[in-house]
Amino acid sequence: MEERKGKDLLQSVGGWKRTHHLAALTSENLGQEVCLMGWVQFRRDHGGLIFIDLRDRRGLTQIVFSPEINEQAHAEAHVLRPEYVLAVKGTVRERPEGMVNPRLATGEIEVVVTEWKLLNVAQTPPFVLEERAEVSENVRLAHRYLDMRRPGLGSNLVVRHKATQAIRNYLDQLDFLEIETPVLTKSTPEGARDFLVPSRLNQGEFYALPQSPQLFKQLLMYGGMDRYYQIVRCFRDEDLRADRQPEFTQIDMEMSFAEEEDVMGVAEGLVAEVFAKTLGVDLPNPVPRMTYAEAVDKYGLDRPDTRFELLLEEVTELVRGSEFKLFAQAEMVKALRVPQGSELTRKEIDDLTEFVKIYGAKGLAWIKIKDDGWQSPIAKFLSDAECTALTDHLGLQSGDIVFFQAGGADMVNTALGQLRLRLGERFDLVPADRFDLVWITDFPLMEWDDEAQRWVARHHPFTATREEDIAAMLEDPGAVIARSYDLVLNGNEIGGGSVRIHRSEDQWRMFDALGIDRAEAEEKFGFLLRALEYGAPPHAGIAFGLDRLIMILCGAESIRDVIAFPKTQKATCLLTDAPSAVASTQLRELGLRLREKKKSEA
Structure with missing residues (x-):
């Protein structure tokens, strides 16, 4: 070699x-x-x-x-x-x-x-091409070809190459076929917005760029291509964050005649192979399992960072009769004890209070445990019996601080779960050189959308449920458990998948539960429904976010740091100035005309 x-x-x-x-x-x-x-x-x-x-x-x-x-x-x-x-x-x-x-x-x-x-020869670069030089991200993105010459981005792209090579070699050994699926496809909006592409030959009609190859990989299973994978570009027109891009890369997999354990076993081996080949790190085996309910109960989030403790504890019943009305009337009250955390200043606590408001909280209750008693604005509202019960239940000791959140269950869990991560960083509890994987299983199949006033699929509408729960889809949708699974690494969801619906009658029942009528289902998914009539095998799959995985491998702060030519958080390319206006002749060829902006919009 x-x-x-x-x-x-x-x-x-x-x-x-x-x-x-x-x-x-x-x-x-x-x-x-x-x-x-x-x-x-x-x-x-x-x-x-x-x-x-x-x-x-x-x-x-x-x-x-x-x-x-x-x-x-x-x-x-x-x-x-x-x-x-x-x-x-x-x-x-x-x-x-x-x-x-x-x-x-x-x-x-x-x-x-x-x-x-x-x-x-070369002009003087706009920034020094050394790793230690501090350069604003916008300047680096506008001169990405120069940024690549620096050790940081350059080495990240090498890691990305090694990872994709390891993926291909691993799956090839397991008899998977790498098959490409279409980039110009049909719009089937169920989740994020589609990027639409106008058709010149069929004016007034549009293609969509794929949010994922989900339907096509299922059709590949119907066609007998029983082990498929693809390292594929996907597109979502959604608001951006540090770990989101309008175009991103998935490691997409599907297996016929397979169930959860089959897919999860292949996925564990794939991630272990990537870490071994890129970092020389052997991941712990086997990967532990945790149900969705357990993850939310203990960590507040369905993507828990299990590298450190600080677990949430429900105390609703302990304070149900409290004089502190917020506790007494809340649907849920949870506590987060930080051992020896009373060193936090009042300004830090105020900053944490503002932080949890991002997640819907109206405030943040807290108590510092001192040798001479409890220090807190809410301490006077708690009875001696309630203080004793909280002390025993939470194991409170002098020097601790305990935070409380009260309200609806979703808000309480999310706010305290995010606060837990913030405190883990503040108290240096997160080991930087450790990689903790955990499978999260048994997700709810559906969730209620207040805005749409209907049930929506938590994952996608092709996810199977347990045989004994199929009938409950229409009777009690919120109680139905999906046969889905997410792989979480250091608090980041790096992959998610499910067992798919493979019988026509079950797929129709799912559409009925989601309030998708026959006409809408036929318009959006008619090709899939027809294919189900011709003997679809049981099948299951998973997709990994390659960019996020590489970000963790490289210790980068953003997926932009591991993509050769990323977009900004406003979905623009500073290098090429995309998106940009196009000539009026191009629009006429497509049968399109731009709406003039009103003065109030200009």
């Missing part, structure tokens, strides 16, 4: 052939004649010698221009500036005593130049 890679580097530029990349040379190459190519990172003039750090995506090699070796080459090297592109020929020699750089793979050697060629 190494010999083949070496031969691949024999690239020719103007008759010169590159012999090595810029992280390849070691003391084993002493005395060899080499040809190197790359960018000038730094230039240093030391008396009669000129030192250049020459860089490519793999690393750096120090090259030396000496008047004793080639006086003309040395004289002409004074023109060199950062980011000039060079080809050099020279001899590998040891660095002088005291000049070895142990931080570089090539730190023991240098190349003394016998001949060189300027391949291109």
